[in-house]
Amino acid sequence: MGLIIGIVALLLVVACIASVVFASKLPGVSQTDSTPTAVATKTPVGVTPTPTTGSTTQANSTPSGNPIDPQAASIIIHPQTASEVDKDTLExxxxxxxxxxxxxxxxxxxxxxxxxxxxxxxxxxWVNVRFYRGSESILKDDPLQLTKQETVGYFGAKYYLSTTNGAAEIYWCHTSTCSDGKLAQVVHFTVTD
Structure with a gap:
Protein backbone atom coordinates (compact mmCIF):
# COMPACT_ATOMS: atom_id res chain seq x y z
CA MET A 1 0.00 0.00 0.00
CA GLY A 2 2.84 2.37 0.87
CA LEU A 3 4.50 1.66 -2.47
CA ILE A 4 1.30 2.56 -4.37
CA ILE A 5 0.91 5.82 -2.42
CA GLY A 6 4.57 6.62 -3.09
CA ILE A 7 4.20 6.02 -6.83
CA VAL A 8 1.02 8.15 -7.00
CA ALA A 9 2.74 10.96 -5.05
CA LEU A 10 5.76 10.78 -7.37
CA LEU A 11 3.51 10.97 -10.44
CA LEU A 12 1.73 14.02 -8.99
CA VAL A 13 5.05 15.76 -8.33
CA VAL A 14 6.28 15.00 -11.86
CA ALA A 15 2.96 16.26 -13.31
CA CYS A 16 3.21 19.50 -11.29
CA ILE A 17 6.79 20.12 -12.40
CA ALA A 18 5.89 19.38 -16.02
CA SER A 19 2.94 21.81 -15.90
CA VAL A 20 5.15 24.59 -14.46
CA VAL A 21 7.78 24.00 -17.15
CA PHE A 22 5.10 23.90 -19.85
CA ALA A 23 3.42 27.07 -18.54
CA SER A 24 6.73 28.93 -18.54
CA LYS A 25 7.11 28.13 -22.27
CA LEU A 26 3.72 29.58 -23.22
CA PRO A 27 3.70 32.82 -25.21
CA GLY A 28 2.56 35.97 -23.47
CA VAL A 29 -0.76 36.10 -25.29
CA SER A 30 -3.47 33.76 -26.48
CA GLN A 31 -6.73 34.10 -28.32
CA THR A 32 -9.89 34.56 -26.34
CA ASP A 33 -12.08 33.80 -29.34
CA SER A 34 -11.54 30.74 -31.48
CA THR A 35 -12.22 32.75 -34.62
CA PRO A 36 -12.34 36.43 -35.44
CA THR A 37 -15.83 37.70 -35.94
CA ALA A 38 -17.63 40.02 -38.33
CA VAL A 39 -21.29 40.54 -39.06
CA ALA A 40 -23.30 41.55 -42.09
CA THR A 41 -24.75 44.80 -40.84
CA LYS A 42 -25.15 48.09 -42.59
CA THR A 43 -24.51 51.46 -41.11
CA PRO A 44 -27.68 53.55 -41.40
CA VAL A 45 -27.60 55.90 -44.39
CA GLY A 46 -26.09 59.25 -43.48
CA VAL A 47 -24.52 57.93 -40.27
CA THR A 48 -20.78 57.52 -40.08
CA PRO A 49 -19.34 55.64 -37.11
CA THR A 50 -17.27 58.05 -35.05
CA PRO A 51 -13.91 56.96 -33.74
CA THR A 52 -13.57 56.90 -29.99
CA THR A 53 -10.63 58.62 -28.40
CA GLY A 54 -10.00 55.59 -26.17
CA SER A 55 -7.60 53.85 -28.56
CA THR A 56 -4.84 55.44 -30.51
CA THR A 57 -3.67 54.93 -34.04
CA GLN A 58 -0.13 56.14 -34.48
CA ALA A 59 0.89 56.02 -38.13
CA ASN A 60 4.57 56.52 -37.32
CA SER A 61 4.61 53.88 -34.60
CA THR A 62 4.06 50.47 -36.15
CA PRO A 63 5.61 47.61 -34.16
CA SER A 64 6.42 45.65 -37.33
CA GLY A 65 7.97 48.67 -39.02
CA ASN A 66 5.54 48.22 -41.94
CA PRO A 67 4.09 51.44 -43.33
CA ILE A 68 0.35 52.02 -43.22
CA ASP A 69 -1.16 51.53 -46.67
CA PRO A 70 -3.51 54.44 -47.50
CA GLN A 71 -5.94 52.31 -49.51
CA ALA A 72 -6.16 49.64 -46.78
CA ALA A 73 -6.58 52.40 -44.17
CA SER A 74 -9.54 53.78 -46.12
CA ILE A 75 -11.25 50.34 -46.01
CA ILE A 76 -10.59 49.39 -42.37
CA ILE A 77 -11.65 52.38 -40.31
CA HIS A 78 -12.32 53.43 -36.71
CA PRO A 79 -10.18 50.88 -34.87
CA GLN A 80 -10.40 50.83 -31.10
CA THR A 81 -9.72 48.57 -28.14
CA ALA A 82 -12.29 47.48 -25.57
CA SER A 83 -12.62 45.00 -22.73
CA GLU A 84 -16.07 43.76 -23.84
CA VAL A 85 -17.90 43.39 -27.13
CA ASP A 86 -21.63 43.07 -27.70
CA LYS A 87 -21.90 39.67 -29.41
CA ASP A 88 -24.95 40.82 -31.44
CA THR A 89 -23.66 44.14 -32.80
CA LEU A 90 -19.92 43.35 -32.53
CA GLU A 91 -19.43 46.88 -31.18
CA TRP A 126 -9.70 38.96 -45.56
CA VAL A 127 -8.84 40.94 -42.44
CA ASN A 128 -6.09 39.84 -40.08
CA VAL A 129 -4.77 41.13 -36.76
CA ARG A 130 -1.28 40.67 -35.34
CA PHE A 131 -0.74 41.32 -31.63
CA TYR A 132 2.57 42.63 -30.28
CA ARG A 133 4.42 43.00 -27.00
CA GLY A 134 6.65 45.98 -27.70
CA SER A 135 8.01 45.22 -31.18
CA GLU A 136 7.82 41.44 -30.70
CA SER A 137 5.04 39.70 -32.63
CA ILE A 138 3.35 37.29 -30.23
CA LEU A 139 0.16 36.28 -32.02
CA LYS A 140 -0.99 36.28 -35.63
CA ASP A 141 -4.68 35.49 -35.58
CA ASP A 142 -6.47 33.44 -38.23
CA PRO A 143 -7.64 35.71 -41.05
CA LEU A 144 -11.32 36.59 -41.18
CA GLN A 145 -12.83 36.02 -44.62
CA LEU A 146 -15.30 38.71 -45.53
CA THR A 147 -18.63 37.98 -47.09
CA LYS A 148 -21.03 40.45 -48.62
CA GLN A 149 -21.84 43.68 -46.78
CA GLU A 150 -19.93 43.17 -43.53
CA THR A 151 -19.15 46.46 -41.88
CA VAL A 152 -18.11 45.57 -38.32
CA GLY A 153 -15.65 43.08 -36.87
CA TYR A 154 -13.32 42.31 -33.98
CA PHE A 155 -10.44 40.12 -32.86
CA GLY A 156 -9.62 39.27 -29.24
CA ALA A 157 -6.63 38.27 -27.14
CA LYS A 158 -5.40 38.06 -23.54
CA TYR A 159 -1.91 38.90 -22.29
CA TYR A 160 -0.88 36.56 -19.48
CA LEU A 161 2.66 36.94 -18.18
CA SER A 162 3.65 40.50 -17.41
CA THR A 163 2.90 44.17 -17.81
CA THR A 164 3.77 45.50 -21.23
CA ASN A 165 3.12 48.06 -23.92
CA GLY A 166 1.04 46.21 -26.47
CA ALA A 167 -0.20 46.88 -29.96
CA ALA A 168 -2.32 45.29 -32.63
CA GLU A 169 -1.84 45.78 -36.35
CA ILE A 170 -4.88 45.28 -38.58
CA TYR A 171 -4.19 44.05 -42.12
CA TRP A 172 -6.28 44.03 -45.32
CA CYS A 173 -5.59 40.95 -47.47
CA HIS A 174 -6.63 39.36 -50.77
CA THR A 175 -5.39 35.85 -49.92
CA SER A 176 -6.47 33.44 -47.18
CA THR A 177 -2.95 33.37 -45.70
CA CYS A 178 -2.69 37.17 -45.69
CA SER A 179 0.75 36.85 -47.25
CA ASP A 180 -0.17 39.91 -49.32
CA GLY A 181 -1.48 41.85 -46.30
CA LYS A 182 -1.39 45.63 -46.34
CA LEU A 183 -1.21 47.34 -42.96
CA ALA A 184 -4.38 49.37 -42.49
CA GLN A 185 -4.46 50.44 -38.83
CA VAL A 186 -2.51 50.14 -35.58
CA VAL A 187 -3.91 50.42 -32.06
CA HIS A 188 -1.70 50.79 -28.99
CA PHE A 189 -2.56 49.78 -25.44
CA THR A 190 -0.99 49.00 -22.07
CA VAL A 191 -1.28 45.81 -20.02
CA THR A 192 -0.85 46.27 -16.25
CA ASP A 193 -1.01 44.16 -13.07
Whole structure:
Protein backbone atom coordinates (compact mmCIF):
# COMPACT_ATOMS: atom_id res chain seq x y z
CA MET A 1 0.00 0.00 0.00
CA GLY A 2 2.84 2.37 0.87
CA LEU A 3 4.50 1.66 -2.47
CA ILE A 4 1.30 2.56 -4.37
CA ILE A 5 0.91 5.82 -2.42
CA GLY A 6 4.57 6.62 -3.09
CA ILE A 7 4.20 6.02 -6.83
CA VAL A 8 1.02 8.15 -7.00
CA ALA A 9 2.74 10.96 -5.05
CA LEU A 10 5.76 10.78 -7.37
CA LEU A 11 3.51 10.97 -10.44
CA LEU A 12 1.73 14.02 -8.99
CA VAL A 13 5.05 15.76 -8.33
CA VAL A 14 6.28 15.00 -11.86
CA ALA A 15 2.96 16.26 -13.31
CA CYS A 16 3.21 19.50 -11.29
CA ILE A 17 6.79 20.12 -12.40
CA ALA A 18 5.89 19.38 -16.02
CA SER A 19 2.94 21.81 -15.90
CA VAL A 20 5.15 24.59 -14.46
CA VAL A 21 7.78 24.00 -17.15
CA PHE A 22 5.10 23.90 -19.85
CA ALA A 23 3.42 27.07 -18.54
CA SER A 24 6.73 28.93 -18.54
CA LYS A 25 7.11 28.13 -22.27
CA LEU A 26 3.72 29.58 -23.22
CA PRO A 27 3.70 32.82 -25.21
CA GLY A 28 2.56 35.97 -23.47
CA VAL A 29 -0.76 36.10 -25.29
CA SER A 30 -3.47 33.76 -26.48
CA GLN A 31 -6.73 34.10 -28.32
CA THR A 32 -9.89 34.56 -26.34
CA ASP A 33 -12.08 33.80 -29.34
CA SER A 34 -11.54 30.74 -31.48
CA THR A 35 -12.22 32.75 -34.62
CA PRO A 36 -12.34 36.43 -35.44
CA THR A 37 -15.83 37.70 -35.94
CA ALA A 38 -17.63 40.02 -38.33
CA VAL A 39 -21.29 40.54 -39.06
CA ALA A 40 -23.30 41.55 -42.09
CA THR A 41 -24.75 44.80 -40.84
CA LYS A 42 -25.15 48.09 -42.59
CA THR A 43 -24.51 51.46 -41.11
CA PRO A 44 -27.68 53.55 -41.40
CA VAL A 45 -27.60 55.90 -44.39
CA GLY A 46 -26.09 59.25 -43.48
CA VAL A 47 -24.52 57.93 -40.27
CA THR A 48 -20.78 57.52 -40.08
CA PRO A 49 -19.34 55.64 -37.11
CA THR A 50 -17.27 58.05 -35.05
CA PRO A 51 -13.91 56.96 -33.74
CA THR A 52 -13.57 56.90 -29.99
CA THR A 53 -10.63 58.62 -28.40
CA GLY A 54 -10.00 55.59 -26.17
CA SER A 55 -7.60 53.85 -28.56
CA THR A 56 -4.84 55.44 -30.51
CA THR A 57 -3.67 54.93 -34.04
CA GLN A 58 -0.13 56.14 -34.48
CA ALA A 59 0.89 56.02 -38.13
CA ASN A 60 4.57 56.52 -37.32
CA SER A 61 4.61 53.88 -34.60
CA THR A 62 4.06 50.47 -36.15
CA PRO A 63 5.61 47.61 -34.16
CA SER A 64 6.42 45.65 -37.33
CA GLY A 65 7.97 48.67 -39.02
CA ASN A 66 5.54 48.22 -41.94
CA PRO A 67 4.09 51.44 -43.33
CA ILE A 68 0.35 52.02 -43.22
CA ASP A 69 -1.16 51.53 -46.67
CA PRO A 70 -3.51 54.44 -47.50
CA GLN A 71 -5.94 52.31 -49.51
CA ALA A 72 -6.16 49.64 -46.78
CA ALA A 73 -6.58 52.40 -44.17
CA SER A 74 -9.54 53.78 -46.12
CA ILE A 75 -11.25 50.34 -46.01
CA ILE A 76 -10.59 49.39 -42.37
CA ILE A 77 -11.65 52.38 -40.31
CA HIS A 78 -12.32 53.43 -36.71
CA PRO A 79 -10.18 50.88 -34.87
CA GLN A 80 -10.40 50.83 -31.10
CA THR A 81 -9.72 48.57 -28.14
CA ALA A 82 -12.29 47.48 -25.57
CA SER A 83 -12.62 45.00 -22.73
CA GLU A 84 -16.07 43.76 -23.84
CA VAL A 85 -17.90 43.39 -27.13
CA ASP A 86 -21.63 43.07 -27.70
CA LYS A 87 -21.90 39.67 -29.41
CA ASP A 88 -24.95 40.82 -31.44
CA THR A 89 -23.66 44.14 -32.80
CA LEU A 90 -19.92 43.35 -32.53
CA GLU A 91 -19.43 46.88 -31.18
CA UNK A 92 -17.68 47.62 -27.88
CA UNK A 93 -20.07 47.62 -24.93
CA UNK A 94 -20.74 51.03 -23.41
CA UNK A 95 -17.99 52.13 -21.06
CA UNK A 96 -15.50 49.42 -22.08
CA UNK A 97 -13.41 51.29 -24.69
CA UNK A 98 -9.95 52.10 -23.40
CA UNK A 99 -6.22 51.66 -23.75
CA UNK A 100 -5.31 50.15 -20.37
CA UNK A 101 -6.09 46.52 -19.58
CA UNK A 102 -5.21 44.09 -16.79
CA UNK A 103 -3.21 40.88 -17.21
CA UNK A 104 -5.64 38.05 -18.16
CA UNK A 105 -8.32 40.56 -19.19
CA UNK A 106 -9.78 40.20 -22.71
CA UNK A 107 -8.60 42.85 -25.15
CA UNK A 108 -10.83 43.26 -28.18
CA UNK A 109 -9.66 45.10 -31.29
CA UNK A 110 -12.79 46.35 -33.04
CA UNK A 111 -13.05 48.00 -36.43
CA UNK A 112 -15.46 49.08 -39.15
CA UNK A 113 -15.22 48.40 -42.87
CA UNK A 114 -16.18 50.93 -45.51
CA UNK A 115 -17.90 48.80 -48.20
CA UNK A 116 -17.81 51.70 -50.66
CA UNK A 117 -14.00 51.28 -50.79
CA UNK A 118 -13.85 47.64 -51.93
CA UNK A 119 -15.81 45.23 -54.14
CA UNK A 120 -18.06 43.35 -51.73
CA UNK A 121 -19.34 41.08 -54.50
CA UNK A 122 -16.00 39.27 -54.89
CA UNK A 123 -15.92 37.63 -51.44
CA UNK A 124 -12.15 37.31 -51.80
CA UNK A 125 -10.96 39.64 -49.08
CA TRP A 126 -9.70 38.96 -45.56
CA VAL A 127 -8.84 40.94 -42.44
CA ASN A 128 -6.09 39.84 -40.08
CA VAL A 129 -4.77 41.13 -36.76
CA ARG A 130 -1.28 40.67 -35.34
CA PHE A 131 -0.74 41.32 -31.63
CA TYR A 132 2.57 42.63 -30.28
CA ARG A 133 4.42 43.00 -27.00
CA GLY A 134 6.65 45.98 -27.70
CA SER A 135 8.01 45.22 -31.18
CA GLU A 136 7.82 41.44 -30.70
CA SER A 137 5.04 39.70 -32.63
CA ILE A 138 3.35 37.29 -30.23
CA LEU A 139 0.16 36.28 -32.02
CA LYS A 140 -0.99 36.28 -35.63
CA ASP A 141 -4.68 35.49 -35.58
CA ASP A 142 -6.47 33.44 -38.23
CA PRO A 143 -7.64 35.71 -41.05
CA LEU A 144 -11.32 36.59 -41.18
CA GLN A 145 -12.83 36.02 -44.62
CA LEU A 146 -15.30 38.71 -45.53
CA THR A 147 -18.63 37.98 -47.09
CA LYS A 148 -21.03 40.45 -48.62
CA GLN A 149 -21.84 43.68 -46.78
CA GLU A 150 -19.93 43.17 -43.53
CA THR A 151 -19.15 46.46 -41.88
CA VAL A 152 -18.11 45.57 -38.32
CA GLY A 153 -15.65 43.08 -36.87
CA TYR A 154 -13.32 42.31 -33.98
CA PHE A 155 -10.44 40.12 -32.86
CA GLY A 156 -9.62 39.27 -29.24
CA ALA A 157 -6.63 38.27 -27.14
CA LYS A 158 -5.40 38.06 -23.54
CA TYR A 159 -1.91 38.90 -22.29
CA TYR A 160 -0.88 36.56 -19.48
CA LEU A 161 2.66 36.94 -18.18
CA SER A 162 3.65 40.50 -17.41
CA THR A 163 2.90 44.17 -17.81
CA THR A 164 3.77 45.50 -21.23
CA ASN A 165 3.12 48.06 -23.92
CA GLY A 166 1.04 46.21 -26.47
CA ALA A 167 -0.20 46.88 -29.96
CA ALA A 168 -2.32 45.29 -32.63
CA GLU A 169 -1.84 45.78 -36.35
CA ILE A 170 -4.88 45.28 -38.58
CA TYR A 171 -4.19 44.05 -42.12
CA TRP A 172 -6.28 44.03 -45.32
CA CYS A 173 -5.59 40.95 -47.47
CA HIS A 174 -6.63 39.36 -50.77
CA THR A 175 -5.39 35.85 -49.92
CA SER A 176 -6.47 33.44 -47.18
CA THR A 177 -2.95 33.37 -45.70
CA CYS A 178 -2.69 37.17 -45.69
CA SER A 179 0.75 36.85 -47.25
CA ASP A 180 -0.17 39.91 -49.32
CA GLY A 181 -1.48 41.85 -46.30
CA LYS A 182 -1.39 45.63 -46.34
CA LEU A 183 -1.21 47.34 -42.96
CA ALA A 184 -4.38 49.37 -42.49
CA GLN A 185 -4.46 50.44 -38.83
CA VAL A 186 -2.51 50.14 -35.58
CA VAL A 187 -3.91 50.42 -32.06
CA HIS A 188 -1.70 50.79 -28.99
CA PHE A 189 -2.56 49.78 -25.44
CA THR A 190 -0.99 49.00 -22.07
CA VAL A 191 -1.28 45.81 -20.02
CA THR A 192 -0.85 46.27 -16.25
CA ASP A 193 -1.01 44.16 -13.07
Missing amino acids: PKAGTVGTTFKINQPIYVTFHLDPSKYDITKEQD
